[in-house]
Amino acid sequence: MFVFKAAVIGAGTMGGEIAQVIANADIPVVLKDLEQKFVDQGLDRAREVTKGQLDGMVAKEKLTQEQADARLEEVLGRIDGTTDYSGIGDVDFVIEAAPERIEIKQQVFDELDQRTPGHAILASNTSSLSISEMGAATLRPDKVVGFHFFYPASVMPLVEVIAGELTSEETISAATNFARAIRKQPITCAEAPGFVVNRILNSAVGEVWRAQEEGGLSIKAIDEGVTAQNVAPMGPFMLADMLGLDTILHVAQHLRQAYGDRFYEHEGMRKLVEDGKLGAKSGGEGFYKNGEPQIGGDAEPDAERLAELFSLKALVECCLIIEEGVASAKDIDLGMMAGAGLDPRRGLLPPLMKADLTGLDVVLEKLEQAEAEHGERFAPPRLLRRLVAQGRLGHRDGQGFFAYPRPDNGEQPETVQLETRENMAIAWLMHPPMNSLSPSVIDDLSTVWERVKAAEGVQAMVICSSIPFVFCAGADIKSFTKLDEQSGDEFVTKAQAMLNEFGEGDVVTIAAVNGLAFGGGCEVSMACDMRIAAESAAFGQPEINLGIVPGFGGTQRLPRLIGPEKALEMNLVGDEISASEAFEHGLVNRVVPDHELFDSALGWGRKLAGQAPLALAAIKRISNAPHLDKGLQDEKDAFAEVFQTDDAREGIGAFLGKRKARWTGK
Numbered sequence: 249m250f251v252f253k254a255a256v257i258g259a260g261t262m263g264g265e266i267a268q269v270i271a272n273a274d275i276p277v278v279l280k281d282l283e284q285k286f287v288d289q290g291l292d293r294a295r296e297v298t299k300g301q302l303d304g305m306v307a308k309e310k311l312t313q314e315q316a317d318a319r320l321e322e323v324l325g326r327i328d329g330t331t332d333y334s335g336i337g338d339v340d341f342v343i344e345a346a347p348e349r350i351e352i353k354q355q356v357f358d359e360l361d362q363r364t365p366g367h368a369i370l371a372s373n374t375s376s377l378s379i380s381e382m383g384a385a386t387l388r389p390d391k392v393v394g395f396h397f398f399y400p401a402s403v404m405p406l407v408e409v410i411a412g413e414l415t416s417e418e419t420i421s422a423a424t425n426f427a428r429a430i431r432k433q434p435i436t437c438a439e440a441p442g443f444v445v446n447r448i449l450n451s452a453v454g455e456v457w458r459a460q461e462e463g464g465l466s467i468k469a470i471d472e473g474v475t476a477q478n479v480a481p482m483g484p485f486m487l488a489d490m491l492g493l494d495t496i497l498h499v500a501q502h503l504r505q506a507y508g509d510r511f512y513e514h515e516g517m518r519k520l521v522e523d524g525k526l527g528a529k530s531g532g533e534g535f536y537k538n539g540e541p542q543i544g545g546d547a548e549p550d551a552e553r554l555a556e557l558f559s560l561k562a563l564v565e566c567c568l569i570i571e572e573g574v575a576s577a578k579d580i581d582l583g584m585m586a587g588a589g590l591d592p593r594r595g596l597l598p599p600l601m602k603a604d605l606t607g608l609d610v611v612l613e614k615l616e617q618a619e620a621e622h623g624e625r626f627a628p629p630r631l632l633r634r635l636v637a638q639g640r641l642g643h644r645d646g647q648g649f650f651a652y653p654r655p656d657n658g659e660q661p662e663t664v665q666l667e668t669r670e671n672m673a674i675a676w677l678m679h680p681p682m683n684s685l686s687p688s689v690i691d692d693l694s695t696v697w698e699r700v701k702a703a704e705g706v707q708a709m710v711i712c713s714s715i716p717f718v719f720c721a722g723a724d725i726k727s728f729t730k731l732d733e734q735s736g737d738e739f740v741t742k743a744q745a746m747l748n749e750f751g752e753g754d755v756v757t758i759a760a761v762n763g764l765a766f767g768g769g770c771e772v773s774m775a776c777d778m779r780i781a782a783e784s785a786a787f788g789q790p791e792i793n794l795g796i797v798p799g800f801g802g803t804q805r806l807p808r809l810i811g812p813e814k815a816l817e818m819n820l821v822g823d824e825i826s827a828s829e830a831f832e833h834g835l836v837n838r839v840v841p842d843h844e845l846f847d848s849a850l851g852w853g854r855k856l857a858g859q860a861p862l863a864l865a866a867i868k869r870i871s872n873a874p875h876l877d878k879g880l881q882d883e884k885d886a887f888a889e890v891f892q893t894d895d896a897r898e899g900i901g902a903f904l905g906k907r908k909a910r911w912t913g914k
């Protein structure tokens with residue numbers, strides 16, 4: 249499913265900006281509301297946002313004023329404002345952004361189902377309502393999906409792609425690809441109240457709200473203190489004023505209703521909303537008026553403790569989200585970065601990464617104390633206990649929620665580093681931010697591979713990413729542009745020779761794909777003997793979108809793995825596919841929960857590294873010959889050769905003697 253034209257229903261706070269985002273990605277969009285004045289408000293907002301962005305580019309001298317003026321008209325020319333459904337008969341993707349009431353949503357979905365082509369995906373920007381209930385108003389519930397932007401939509405990069413009960417895998421993939429096409433960061437999740445980011449934020453901030461009301465604390469001191477503690481980009485009361493108290497209250501009430509006492513409804517906020525004091529949107533008065541607090545409380549907070557409770561509670565909610573299968577560890581932290589403004593570069597760490605850095609044993613102990621002090625809502629989640637029991641204590645121990653490199657001592661290449669664990673090697677890709685493949689990354693991977701081959705007793709190599717959010721996003725385009733014809737040819741030849749060896753050498757190679765594996769990243773994984781993927785991983789061959797051709801085996805290994813038809817489709821279309829689609833097509837051997845990926849890949853490495861070395865090498869070498877006759881001849885030769893070895897005698901003897909074989913590789 250491809251999106252050539254989109255529509256947005258509802259031109260309010262969200263709709264106008266969503267239409268702007270789509271038009272700014274050069275996709276025509278219909279913007280519909282009930283009355284022309286609302287449509288005009290949406291169009292004005294789109295103009296204002298686009299102009300602001302372009303003014304910024306003129307100020308930075310990236311565009312001239314004339315270019316900016318032309319671009320403004322070009323973007324706005326792609327938005328077709330309307331009060332009826334006339335321009336909607338040929339759209340491919342609709343985003344409903346009407347008021348948050350299920351009866352309105354259902355009516356809109358019923359109308360859309362009658363007026364849009366059968367292939368069109370119908371998405372909702374709902375913050376809290378059921379996608380499945382909206383789907384039920386249509387004859388295409390498989391094509392109904394949540395597509396949740398964050399306010400302000402033109403700025404916040406996150407889109408939560410939410411699967412209803414009947415939403416198809418294909419719809420999720422198409423929505424994810426569309427999100428990337430409009431330059432947003434998608435995460436996927438199941439339909440659970442609050443989805444991911446609002447749920448975690450509300451659970452955490454609820455502790456601050458509760459402490460404020462129970463202790464009569466000063467909101468100004470809280471806002472200043474909590475911000476200084478680096479747990480959020482802005483104080484919670486100031487943030488509420490900015491987003492609109494009615495919206496925040498609505499979400500808080502909804503979550504309290506859904507999950508009970510672990511969520512908190514702030515009484516003071518409720519009263520402000522009853523009085524129509526909604527913050528910025530109602531003219532400025534909310535928790536603050538002209539910078540002065542409007543609700544009682546002047547006691548000094550213990551900001552450090554409040555920040556700690558905030559972080560602990562966020563972690564509890566994250567674990568529950570993983571345990572319930574709503575979203576993966578990676579998508580949770582990505583979501584909190586892209587949707588809640590947690591930016592590690594500014595010292596604002598997303599919750600799971602933060603817990604890993606603190607140490608999961610330390611966090612568990614703190615949660616036990618908080619539970620004793622504040623009750624069940626701080627009860628340590630089962631997942632956390634399990635990780636601690638496994639000795640996965642976080643960053644310092646090499647693994648917590650995410651896996652971290654512990655490279656061998658001694659000199660190491662810069663962008664790929666080697667860690668050896670007994671008879672297994674781990675090649676860590678360490679080239680932030682995206683592990684893109686530059687000539688030096690290929691050199692470093694070659695160096696590590698040579699060391700692995702030379703290492704005594706090492707029989708398996710697992711390729712892992714040191715970056716929790718990406719496996720390898722493909723070639724380093726910038727460094728490619730510096731290659732001339734000869735150096736380009738040398739580079740590709742060297743890379744292909746090394747990747748060939750991954751499949752043909754005596755060492756078993758396993759790719760542990762934790763996130764995006766695009767282009768060169770997908771090709772590195774395909775060159776390995778096995779691919780274990782995290783649930784939230786994604787694969788793709790997007791070279792065609794850059795007007796280039798795969799260079800590391802994409803046109804050869806992909807058809808061998810998944811068949812020529814599907815491979816041609818992936819190489820010609822350039823869209824990404826999810827880990828479960830990749831599994832369905834045979835591109836990956838296993839899909840596991842994100843937080844189990846590293847252990848699973850090591851488990852496979854350990855199993856294969858323990859197999860009879862000569863038999864293993866022979867099976868790798870002769871498998872999948874292009875011609876059956878030649879393949880069978882190779883197999884006959886290999887069978888005869890390996891049958892004569894000590895290992896064959898040992899294997900058969902051990903089998904008959906009911907004991908474990910001891911291989912010598914002879």
Ligand code: NAD
Nearest residue numbers: 258259260261262281282286345346347348373374375399
């Ligand atoms: P809003 O009230 O500002 O805008 C809704 C618009 O929809 C209005 O202009 C209204 O005239 C129009 N409308 C009503 N019925 C319609 C119909 N049948 N057909 C076409 N248009 C219709 O609301 P909003 O804040 O933009 O929220 C829209 C949706 O986005 C809600 O589901 C909300 O939960 C969600 N959301 C809001 C925010 C936020 O911060 N405001 C953030 C994320 C998601």
